[in-house]
Amino acid sequence: MKKIHIFGLIVIAIAIGIIVSTYGSASTYSNFTEAEELAKEGETSEVHVVGKLTKDTNGQIVGMKYDPVMDANRFEFMLVDTNKIVKKVVYLSPKPQDFDKSEQVVVIGRMQKDYFECNKILMKCPSKYTNEAPDFKEATAEKI
16 A cells, blocks of 8 residues: 555544544433433533523512622522423522523523523524524633
8 A cells, every 4th residue: 555545544544533532421402391301311411501581560570599798609590492392400509691682592501400500501582673694692600
């Protein structure tokens, strides 16, 4: 074999390795039921759960708990997934800015016993006065 053929095979092998490692760490969109099943099976990979925040007639988010005086790094809220299942979501970081304005939320994390612990929140903020694409904001929890 020529050196160029060996070099080509090495490049192909590296490319396949990168693709396989990227595919293995990719999380999937799911709902709370699937997240619970994965947690029971001992799966440690993160999942994306898409949901909506329930708001009362005044536009306030129902079930939101955040007290920066007691614990500034704990934010809790209730989320309704695509199957209309309501679960408590715990975010171990400060409440993201403009969270109250968001309508739809994607939480990234894993299911614990009776709540979903997320380490990243993607918020879809409303854009009722423009025809532009919705503005997505991202917040990430930092492990200490």
